[in-house]
Amino acid sequence: MPRRSEVKEYHLVACRAETRHQDLLLRWYGDSSIQKVLEDGPCTTKYLHRKVTQLISSDPFRDGQCAVILEMNSRPVALIHFMWINWISRTAEIDFTLLSGKPHGLVLGTMTIDKVAQIAFEEFNLRKLYAFIYGDNRRALRFLGHYMHTEAVLKAYLKRGRRYEDTYVLGLTPAEYYAAVERHYK
Amino acid sequence: MFQPAGAKEIRNLFKQYLNSSYEPFFVDISGPELLMNFRDFSEYCRQDAALWISAQGETMDGFFLLFDIQPELALANLDIVYFSGFPRAGSVEVAALVTALRKACRQTRVTRLQLLALAHEKEKLALAASLGFQQEGILQRHFFHKGGYHDLIVSARMERGRHAS
Numbered sequence: 001m002p003r004r005s006e007v008k009e010y011h012l013v014a015c016r017a018e019t020r021h022q023d024l025l026l027r028w029y030g031d032s033s034i035q036k037v038l039e040d041g042p043c044t045t046k047y048l049h050r051k052v053t054q055l056i057s058s059d060p061f062r063d064g065q066c067a068v069i070l071e072m073n074s075r076p077v078a079l080i081h082f083m084w085i086n087w088i089s090r091t092a093e094i095d096f097t098l099l100s101g102k103p104h105g106l107v108l109g110t111m112t113i114d115k116v117a118q119i120a121f122e123e124f125n126l127r128k129l130y131a132f133i134y135g136d137n138r139r140a141l142r143f144l145g146h147y148m149h150t151e152a153v154l155k156a157y158l159k160r161g162r163r164y165e166d167t168y169v170l171g172l173t174p175a176e177y178y179a180a181v182e183r184h185y186k
Numbered sequence: 187m188f189q190p191a192g193a194k195e196i197r198n199l200f201k202q203y204l205n206s207s208y209e210p211f212f213v214d215i216s217g218p219e220l221l222m223n224f225r226d227f228s229e230y231c232r233q234d235a236a237l238w239i240s241a242q243g244e245t246m247d248g249f250f251l252l253f254d255i256q257p258e259l260a261l262a263n264l265d266i267v268y269f270s271g272f273p274r275a276g277s278v279e280v281a282a283l284v285t286a287l288r289k290a291c292r293q294t295r296v297t298r299l300q301l302l303a304l305a306h307e308k309e310k311l312a313l314a315a316s317l318g319f320q321q322e323g324i325l326q327r328h329f330f331h332k333g334g335y336h337d338l339i340v341s342a343r344m345e346r347g348r349h350a351s
Binding site: 012038041064084086089090091093100105127128150151152153154155156157158159163171173 | 217220327337342
């Protein structure tokens with residue numbers, strides 16, 4: 001894990017995705033390497049346009065989803081997507097993607113998960129986040145394993161060509177998040 | 187005997203939903219659902235879903251619902267409710283349920299059925315085990331119901347030929 005001082009060198013600004021981000025989001029979601037880790041199958045252009053249009057017009061309370069762009073020096077560096085926000089159970093599914101560039105790898109990942117937790121637990125007052133991570137996404141499983149715990153392994157969930165892959169359901173509560181931060185940075 | 191439900195049966199089930207002491211009626215990972223009106227209830231039972239009911243004349247014994255059917259992944263979530271107690275393993279009712287489930291899966295081309303149950307729904311979990319569902323994990327304190335948070339047991343049943351490589 002990166003040192004806290006490395007993370008503190010940078011400052012991220014979070015803003016809701018809006019019309020000015022449309023082209024960026026289309027480029028992002030159109031990238032095949034991003035589709036591989038986020039989508040259950042190949043996406044059509046029509047599907048991507050509909051998804052992006054919904055994201056930039058969505059209201060977390062009405063639609064149960066919310067897209068947040070993280071910017072550094074006015075440059076977008078990451079996207080966080082809260083989905084299936086349930087205001088009764090106070091849970092949400094999350095995914096996030098990072099743009100390559102500076103800062104990269106673990107530093108940006110750590111900063112992004114800090115923002116995810118801040119928005120979810122300190123602003124939305126959610127009490128649990130969960131993520132579906134495909135079994136072949138080893139990097140995400142390794143990184144998120146520092147914060148989240150595996151709650152279920154869905155056998156043969158995802159179809160990849162003629163094969164099936166397992167999918168991991170990871171969970172995160174505020175207590176677990178703050179304990180992980182304490183563990184890594186004490 | 188389970189049969190695919192039509193509009194009339196959905197209307198009857200909605201009445202049962204309003205009057206039934208069985209709850210929670212639907213269990214979903216992103217749930218619970220807010221108290222539903224008929225339009226939302228009907229949509230829940232129809233959109234990407236297949237509802238089968240078991241009835242003796244006018245009286246409904248129970249239902250199962252394949253919902254969130256995802257053709258590209260050949261999977262669906264399953265909910266099963268019996269209003270007057272779940273049948274025991276090896277019973278005629280369970281055999282009838284297995285037959286109906288297989289038929290529903292064939293019709294929807296589903297080879298992985300996923301079931302979520304609250305940890306204290308012992309009868310439902312026992313039925314799931316007798317139907318060949320394997321437990322895959324526990325979503326901790328995931329579902330808010332009757333003033334408290336409950337664990338959800340995740341289990342799945344796969345058709346032969348579907349397994350992770």
